[in-house]
Amino acid sequence: MTSSSSPSRKALSKIACNRLQKELAEWQVSPPSGFKYRVSDNLQRWVIEVTGAAGTLYAGETYQLQVDFPEHYPMEAPQVIFLNPAPMHPHIYSNGHICLDILYDSWSPAMTVSSVCISILSMLSSSPAKQRPQDNDRYVRNCRNGRSPKETRWWFHDDKV
Amino acid sequence: MFGNYGQRYIVLTEKDINERQEEDIGKVSAVLSIRREEACVLLHHYKWNISKLSDEWFADEEKVRDIVGLLLNGIDLPNSRKLTCGICFEGYSSDVMSSAGCDHFYCHECWEGYISAAISDGPGCLSLRCPDPSCGAMVLQNMINKLAKDDDKVRYARFILRAYVEDSKKTKWCPAPDCTCAVEFVSDGNYDVSCNCKFSFCWNCTEEAHRPVNCETVSRWILKNSAESENMNWILANSKPCPKCKRPIEKNQGCMHMTCTPPCKFEFCWLCLGSWAEHGERTGGFYACNRYESAKKEGVYDETEARRERAKNSLERYMHYYERWASNQTSRQKAQADLQKAEKEQLAKLTDVFGIPETQLKFIIEAWSQIIECRRVLKWTYAYGYYLDDKVKSEFFEYLQGEAESGLERLHQCAEKDLQSFLTVRSDNTEPAPSIAEFGDFRVKLAGLTSVTRNYFENLVQALEAGLEDVHSTAQGTTSSNATNIPSKKAVTKGKTKKQLPRTSSDNSDEGWPCERCTFINPSSVDACSVCDKHRY
Numbered sequence: 125m126t127s128s129s130s131p132s133r134k135a136l137s138k139i140a141c142n143r144l145q146k147e148l149a150e151w152q153v154s155p156p157s158g159f160k161y162r163v164s165d166n167l168q169r170w171v172i173e174v175t176g177a178a179g180t181l182y183a184g185e186t187y188q189l190q191v192d193f194p195e196h197y198p199m200e201a202p203q204v205i206f207l208n209p210a211p212m213h214p215h216i217y218s219n220g221h222i223c224l225d226i227l228y229d230s231w232s233p234a235m236t237v238s239s240v241c242i243s244i245l246s247m248l249s250s251s252p253a254k255q256r257p258q259d260n261d262r263y264v265r266n267c268r269n270g271r272s273p274k275e276t277r278w279w280f281h282d283d284k285v
Numbered sequence: 286m287f288g289n290y291g292q293r294y295i296v297l298t299e300k301d302i303n304e305r306q307e308e309d310i311g312k313v314s315a316v317l318s319i320r321r322e323e324a325c326v327l328l329h330h331y332k333w334n335i336s337k338l339s340d341e342w343f344a345d346e347e348k349v350r351d352i353v354g355l356l357l358n359g360i361d362l363p364n365s366r367k368l369t370c371g372i373c374f375e376g377y378s379s380d381v382m383s384s385a386g387c388d389h390f391y392c393h394e395c396w397e398g399y400i401s402a403a404i405s406d407g408p409g410c411l412s413l414r415c416p417d418p419s420c421g422a423m424v425l426q427n428m429i430n431k432l433a434k435d436d437d438k439v440r441y442a443r444f445i446l447r448a449y450v451e452d453s454k455k456t457k458w459c460p461a462p463d464c465t466c467a468v469e470f471v472s473d474g475n476y477d478v479s480c481n482c483k484f485s486f487c488w489n490c491t492e493e494a495h496r497p498v499n500c501e502t503v504s505r506w507i508l509k510n511s512a513e514s515e516n517m518n519w520i521l522a523n524s525k526p527c528p529k530c531k532r533p534i535e536k537n538q539g540c541m542h543m544t545c546t547p548p549c550k551f552e553f554c555w556l557c558l559g560s561w562a563e564h565g566e567r568t569g570g571f572y573a574c575n576r577y578e579s580a581k582k583e584g585v586y587d588e589t590e591a592r593r594e595r596a597k598n599s600l601e602r603y604m605h606y607y608e609r610w611a612s613n614q615t616s617r618q619k620a621q622a623d624l625q626k627a628e629k630e631q632l633a634k635l636t637d638v639f640g641i642p643e644t645q646l647k648f649i650i651e652a653w654s655q656i657i658e659c660r661r662v663l664k665w666t667y668a669y670g671y672y673l674d675d676k677v678k679s680e681f682f683e684y685l686q687g688e689a690e691s692g693l694e695r696l697h698q699c700a701e702k703d704l705q706s707f708l709t710v711r712s713d714n715t716e717p718a719p720s721i722a723e724f725g726d727f728r729v730k731l732a733g734l735t736s737v738t739r740n741y742f743e744n745l746v747q748a749l750e751a752g753l754e755d756v757h758s759t760a761q762g763t764t765s766s767n768a769t770n771i772p773s774k775k776a777v778t779k780g781k782t783k784k785q786l787p788r789t790s791s792d793n794s795d796e797g798w799p800c801e802r803c804t805f806i807n808p809s810s811v812d813a814c815s816v817c818d819k820h821r822y
């Protein structure tokens with residue numbers, strides 16, 4: 125398994141630590157359906173298994189999300205990518221980067237890992253076709269030096285899909 | 286300095302902008318019966334267009350409130366209940382929590398972080414909403430002032446100030462570095478404005494003021510310069526070899542008349558490296574080195590042949606214009622420094638030596654201000670000339686430009702060199718100190734040159750802005766009354782045999798006589814020009 129960019133990142137702040145512990149505790153009581161947290165002692169990087177919802181193009185398929193938290197989470201958005209292989213989807217690049225506004229400009233500290241997961245599953249579920257974004261090759265080439273998707277100036281695809 | 290500005294534009298200081306904003310906010314909050322901070326976000330949303338805001342508000346208040354996120358009735362804080370903060374998930378007593386008027390309560394530490402993150406993202410913080418993704422409640426300035434860190438409050442207020450200027454179609458920031466003024470453009474007409482900080486700029490394109498050329502020419506010229514910048518670097522060099530003795534000569538003064546150091550003492554023109562003496566002969570006037578064609582023929586140094594070879598090259602043509610454009614820019618900067626020196630030291634010194642009050646030395650300041658302005662205009666005439674592709678107009682244009690250049694050169698030299706003799710204190714008493722009478726003569730000469738040059742340049746700007754239309758119309762001989770003092774094309778053509786120089790005011794000979802060489806109007810009582818000593822007959 126190739127995990128893309130492992131950002132050299134500052135340790136979590138106290139606020140971020142407290143909040144993540146609460147999120148994790150809440151997750152263990154009631155995880156969002158379709159998701160499974162892969163147990164680890166690294167609070168700053170979560171790996172989550174997602175299973176495609178029944179009746180959708182991805183039914184029964186399993187993918188892995190990697191969630192990295194910045195020092196000032198939740199004031200700053202987490203970095204969320206799919207680990208290889210990423211699902212074929214018009215908003216998901218072959219390097220795992222996801223074009224979804226709440227992960228970047230529209231992030232709010234009132235959102236949680238759980239609410240992000242639900243948004244990603246709903247994005248998968250509404251996909252009309254298993255295909256890559258049109259600009260996939262160009263984008264992935266530009267990201268070669270381990271650039272984080274958070275450094276991309278996203279120009280969001282229409283949100284009907 | 287040029288014509289009557291009237292009230293074409295208004296310079297706004299930060300204080301002025303603040304007052305205007307407060308006035309608008311007060312007006313809106315009174316008319317709409319809303320709180321000050323609500324009026325502020327509404328105005329920001331409507332780009333400070335009060336009439337559009339009030340029209341839409343009174344047409345459908347609910348819709349406007351919905352778009353902007355202004356809740357009609359704030360939620361009352363639940364009395365000291367224990368609540369969970371929606372960001373840090375900690376429990377708090379409700380009296381240490383706040384909401385944006387909705388029912389999403391967050392602790393004050395989280396608010397502070399939330400606001401801080403938004404403010405460091407930029408002016409978008411002016412439309413900051415409640416953190417809850419499903420809620421659009423606007424975070425108003427009173428919330429910011431209550432919950433943000435002190436420096437964030439200041440930054441937020443600055444964003445409001447900036448938005449006022451940047452949102453309005455009628456105001457722009459002064460582009461001078463470190464200047465905090467804005468300029469409101471009131472009427473139409475020419476776009477040159479002059480800020481309180483003394484920087485003159487074109488309000489339309491915010492480049493440095495560039496009359497008489499238009500914004501389009503300026504941006505073409507700037508683009509051209511950056512494309513050619515490598516070729517041009519050597520031109521900007523401040524030292525050139527003396528054309529006679531080949532020793533490098535440093536240009537440290539504003540005018541183009543160079544004199545090599547002894548024993549050579551060769552006098553030459555910085556621009557074309559031609560002998561200064563020949564310059565006068567060639568142009569019939571005092572100094573002019575603007576003609577592209579003639580400049581090429583005058584080369585008198587080693588490289589002449591090589592230069593002729595390259596003459597056909599278009600780069601050569603561009604270089605001709607560019608070097609003169611850039612030299613005037615450099616001269617202008619030098620003049621700006623000289624003006625400061627005059628203001629800071631020289632006037633006081635002259636007052637000391639001659640006992641003349643500083644108020645009566647204003648003519649020196651006026652001269653320098655005029656030189657600065659004229660260098661700017663002259664500089665841009667080279668961009669004008671570069672893009673002028675009408676053969677008849679070009680000839681006329683170069684004649685006018687040459688006259689302007691020689692007039693300005695005379696003024697610049699007078700301010701730069703003549704003044705110096707009154708400032709050099711000879712402690713060893715080897716030479717008699719200049720007398721007060723001599724200083725009086727200097728005053729007459731400098732003030733005269735200033736006024737002559739001012740008139741000439743004002744007319745030049747007008748003529749160029751009018752696209753030199755007179756050239757063709759007067760060539761047909763239809764009009765004879767030329768409002769400007771600039772001679773018609775006819776006069777120029779005739780002037781080839783007998784130079785006819787522009788008049789500086791009416792032809793009324795009772796008032797005095799215009800000098801044939803420098804155009805200064807002399808009183809009838811003198812027979813030799815008070816400025817250049819040329820004899821009247």
Ligand SMILES: [Zn+2]
Nearest residue numbers: 370373392395
């Ligand atoms: Zn909190």
Ligand SMILES: [Zn+2]
Nearest residue numbers: 387389415420
């Ligand atoms: Zn809310």
Ligand SMILES: [Zn+2]
Nearest residue numbers: 459464480482
């Ligand atoms: Zn300014």
Ligand SMILES: [Zn+2]
Nearest residue numbers: 487489490500
């Ligand atoms: Zn302009």
Ligand SMILES: [Zn+2]
Nearest residue numbers: 527530545549
């Ligand atoms: Zn020499």
Ligand SMILES: [Zn+2]
Nearest residue numbers: 554556557574
């Ligand atoms: Zn010359």
Ligand SMILES: [Zn+2]
Nearest residue numbers: 800803814817
């Ligand atoms: Zn004269």
